[in-house]
Amino acid sequence: MNEDIEKCLLDKQRISAIVSTLAEKIEKDYKNKNLTVIAILNGSLIFVADLLRQINLPLQIDCWSVSSYHGTKSTGEIKFRQHELMNIDNRHVLLVDDIFDTGLTLTKIKSKIISETKAASVACCAFLRKNVKRNTDLIPEYIGIDIEDEFVVGYGLDYNEHYRNLPYIGVLKKEAIKNY
């Protein structure tokens, strides 16, 4: 294990089982619907790649690059790095993110889609959900697993862009937080 990680929360096998369960549900729900999956980057990169290869449906993929975190705290504001978005009018949209924390990212993206496009529906999926109080009514339709309010990295999740490539999800050591 990486020396900056205090403990492993979800190992490869566990992650893979969670992804399979989610993929099965999504495949069932979107049968006969024209699905567009929007991956929220960079965090969902690895999760979405695993998830989509297990969904046996015709679908379109787009990637939206958004950022809200600096270090271990949400900045409370999100930035869209993209200007030209794929046409999603009349399509069933599934937003995929790595983690549902304050909920701000998915809430803002969902309302942008509802106000600026004619999408047929918009649903949300996150691999992790943190056990925290939130200021949003949004409840993601698909959640991989609920975790405690700890700062985690790996499987796409970062600390200032580090650790995304760890093949498991772990809690970062306090000492490591000042390193980057």
Ligand code: IMP
């Ligand atoms: P939200 O907008 O607060 O729900 O957070 C969304 C984004 O914050 C996620 O897509 C992550 O990029 C980032 N984030 C939230 N919690 C963590 C964490 O524990 N580790 C790494 N990134 C996190």
Ligand code: MG
């Ligand atoms: Mg991040």
